[in-house]
Amino acid sequence: MASLAAQSLVEALAGGGAEVLTDPPSLALYGADIYAPGAPLAAVVRPASKHELASSIRAATEAGHAVIPRGGGMSYTGGYTADAPGAVLFDLAGMDRILAIDEENMAVTVEPGCTWAALHAALSPLGLRTPMWGTLSGLKATVGGGMSQNGIFWGTGRHGTAVQSCLALEVALADGTLMRLGKRFARPYGPDLTGLFLADTGALGIKTEITLKLVREAAAHAYASFAFDTHDQVLDALSGIERADIATEAFGFDPNLNAIRMKRDSLAADAKQLVGLMKQQGSVFKALKEGAKVALAGRDFLKDAKYSLHVLAEGRNEASAEADVAEARAIALTHGGREVENTIPKIIRANPFGPLNSILGPEGERWAPIHGLLPHAQAKPFYAAVTALFEQHQAQMDALGVHHGTLVAAVGKAGVVIEPCLYWPDARNALIEDTVEPAHLARLPRLPSSPPAWELTQKLKRAIVDLFHAHDAIHFQIGRTYPYRDSLDPAADALLLAIKRQVDPRGLMNPGSLGL
Numbered sequence: 070m071a072s073l074a075a076q077s078l079v080e081a082l083a084g085g086g087a088e089v090l091t092d093p094p095s096l097a098l099y100g101a102d103i104y105a106p107g108a109p110l111a112a113v114v115r116p117a118s119k120h121e122l123a124s125s126i127r128a129a130t131e132a133g134h135a136v137i138p139r140g141g142g143m144s145y146t147g148g149y150t151a152d153a154p155g156a157v158l159f160d161l162a163g164m165d166r167i168l169a170i171d172e173e174n175m176a177v178t179v180e181p182g183c184t185w186a187a188l189h190a191a192l193s194p195l196g197l198r199t200p201m202w203g204t205l206s207g208l209k210a211t212v213g214g215g216m217s218q219n220g221i222f223w224g225t226g227r228h229g230t231a232v233q234s235c236l237a238l239e240v241a242l243a244d245g246t247l248m249r250l251g252k253r254f255a256r257p258y259g260p261d262l263t264g265l266f267l268a269d270t271g272a273l274g275i276k277t278e279i280t281l282k283l284v285r286e287a288a289a290h291a292y293a294s295f296a297f298d299t300h301d302q303v304l305d306a307l308s309g310i311e312r313a314d315i316a317t318e319a320f321g322f323d324p325n326l327n328a329i330r331m332k333r334d335s336l337a338a339d340a341k342q343l344v345g346l347m348k349q350q351g352s353v354f355k356a357l358k359e360g361a362k363v364a365l366a367g368r369d370f371l372k373d374a375k376y377s378l379h380v381l382a383e384g385r386n387e388a389s390a391e392a393d394v395a396e397a398r399a400i401a402l403t404h405g406g407r408e409v410e411n412t413i414p415k416i417i418r419a420n421p422f423g424p425l426n427s428i429l430g431p432e433g434e435r436w437a438p439i440h441g442l443l444p445h446a447q448a449k450p451f452y453a454a455v456t457a458l459f460e461q462h463q464a465q466m467d468a469l470g471v472h473h474g475t476l477v478a479a480v481g482k483a484g485v486v487i488e489p490c491l492y493w494p495d496a497r498n499a500l501i502e503d504t505v506e507p508a509h510l511a512r513l514p515r516l517p518s519s520p521p522a523w524e525l526t527q528k529l530k531r532a533i534v535d536l537f538h539a540h541d542a543i544h545f546q547i548g549r550t551y552p553y554r555d556s557l558d559p560a561a562d563a564l565l566l567a568i569k570r571q572v573d574p575r576g577l578m579n580p581g582s583l584g585l
Contacts, residue, residue, distance in 0.1 A: 078285035079112060082157065087116040098499045100151065103428055103435050106498065107150025110158050119180075119247060119277035120238070124273065126155060127245030129157040135577045136243065138271040140181060140214030142500055143206045143425075145437055147549030148218055148270055152581035159275060161213055167191050168278065174254045175283040181213020182278040185223075186422035188212060192283070196395050199281045200228035207422040209504065213276045219268040219545040223421055226316040226381075227481045230545065232267040234281045240266050243573040253280045265568060270547050272583040273572050287317075287383030291390035292414040293398055295406035297376040300452050304477065304485065306378055306404040308445040311479035313400065315393040318414075319479040321378035325457025326474030326490065332431040363569045367517055369449055376405065379414040426509040428501060430492040433513035435501075437526065437548075438476075439533045440488035441542030448477075448485040451540040455489055457530055462525070469522040470494045471529070489533055493522040547583055554584040 083089045083137065090096070099113045100106060111134055116122040129136050136155040139149040149158065165182035172195065179188060185203030192198050201224040204210045210220070215231035216238070228234065237251030251263035266273050297303040303321050310319050322330060380397045384390035387448040398408065417423075428436055443451055452475075459466070459473055466472065476488040496518040502510065534551060537544070544551040554562055569585050572578070576585075 075111070078129075078134070078157075078267075078344065078507050081128035081132060082114050082125045083114060084128060085116075085121045086118075087114050087121040087125045088163075088229045089114055089125075091224045094499070099142075099160055099504060100405075101498050101500050102142065102144040102147060102150050102296075103500060105147070105150065107147070108154045108156070110150060110151060111155045113158050113160055115160045115163050119164070121144035121242065121279060122159065122161075122164065122275065123241050123245040123247055123304065125157075125159070126243065130243050130245075130575065130577045131256060133575075133577075135580050136275070137579045137582075138181075138213070138217065138275040140211035140217070141184060141206070142504070143210045143214065144218065144546060144548060146218075146546040146551065148546055148582065150549070152549070161211065164213075164277070165211075170195065170197075171253070172197070172283075172284075176253050176277055176280050177283055178237075178253065178280045179212050181211060181216070181279060183212050184208065184422075185210055185215065189421070193286065196286045197283045198286050199226075200224050200284050201231050203422065204231075205422075206425055208425060211446075212279050212281070216267055216276055216279055217269060217271045218548070221478065221480055221486065221545065222318065224317055225481060226311065226318045226479045227314065228284075228317075228337070229481045230484060232264075235263065235267055235279065236282055237280040238266055238276055239278040241277050242274050243575065243578040247277060248274070253279070261281070268545070268547070270582040271579040272585050273569065273578065274374040275578075279412075287385075287390070288420065289384045289387040290392040290413040291382045291384070291394040292418070293380045293394045293414055294411040295378045295380075295398075295401040296409050297378065297404070297406050299405070300376060300456070301449055302405040303376040303378050304448045304452060306401045306406055307477055307479050307485055308448065309400040309404065310380060311483075311485065312445070313479065314481065315382060315396050316380050316479065317383050318381040318418075319375060319378070320476045322478075323475040324375045326476060327377055329431060329474050329492075351526055377409070377413075379411070379417075379419055381414050383557055419443070424506045424509070425504050426506055427511075429497065429505060429513060433494075433497075433516050434470075434472075434492040435495040435497065435516075435526075436490060436492055437530060438488050438490045439530055439537075440486055440546075441537035441540070441544055442480055442484055442486050443537075443540060443542050444484045447542070448487065451487060451536060451542070454536050454540070455487070455533060458529070459489075462529065465525060466529075469525055469571050470517070471494060471522055471525055473529075491526050491529060493526045494519050495523055495526075526533070549581050552584065 100110045114125045137158045161182040164180040166180045168178040185207030205219045220231045236256045237253045239249045239584045251505045382393035472494040478486045494516045547553045
């Protein structure tokens, strides 16, 4: 009887033309995120169009199955992992077309499975890009995921987060209804209905079309890197640079993450990445000059640094970009920084969407970032609190091989992101093996499962999330990890629940995500 019911579900899901997967390896691959597996899935649907998507959603919910959207699979907060068995997951990678590039009205419309890397590649020859133009995982991370989970990095220092670049959406609701929101040239018009479906972690609907603003690509770039002795110094400098609105990206590493980066990367990798850097330069002479500077810098320039900060600026011409970096330099030096070689920002900018090998540590360890966006006034108190947390558990961490490193970054018009990353020895899952480059994976040891290390990592992660909540942080990739509803006024929470009931009366759209 169960097999007949399963066959009936597959036939219904495939009725609109979408591909349906039910084999155990596919269900295991799609049912886990980078951090942890979810409950067993009933099926994976891979639609190629919004009409196939809508038909399969309708078939799943009419049969009483929860539906869950998945973009590039780069979640580590349970954004698409099922809470209960029997959900139908929708892999949107096949809906990856760029539908329209409107140069006159400076907008671009894409399907949700379009990756940030593919979008950037299509826009670059036109001298265009979106304001926030991708995450570091943009080789696989999708625009649809960015609109559902929000995100930061490229362009964030000036333009804010991913969803702030969005103008309009089309979404599929839990009954398969397709609904358009917003205008494709301005937002908002009246109450911001488009915004209701942004950063919703897929709890309200599944994006089918997304329209983003366009801006002109910068004509000139400038870079600077600094070393600091204390976390207070680097946070003061980062906050000053953000408030001055002079950097398109500004980010830094603590001593542990500096060491991990230096251990993971190599001179050979730098040499390979130099090709991208040199292609960006405006002349053969400048290309050779910049390439030589990076090569000569080697990998020793941060060996004595406790904390590092890297600044990227853009301008209409070289003078304006250099003026912004000069101001950033003055701020950094005022707060105790000393300038070092700017190899890291140059190479990262020249290769914005590199391979995703860093989801494993340099010795094959598992990796889990826990982030929060903090107001400037809370950045240093939080950093002190999380440092004390690690010190409290250091002996147990050392005994189990658990270690950590922390990234910081500026978010334009908002504040500072602090992202402690946990590393622990453990077996890797199918998603990790599918994501990391095979040649890189082959160089890493295959670690066995370590339940004690996993339990400690879970404990530390929960404690860090609690510290963020105590320091008034907000989060991207809310998923099933961060206590979003705990931060809401009771009347606002009631409104959210009413909206959920309106668009998803049976509670079948990604249940558990966003705390709903």
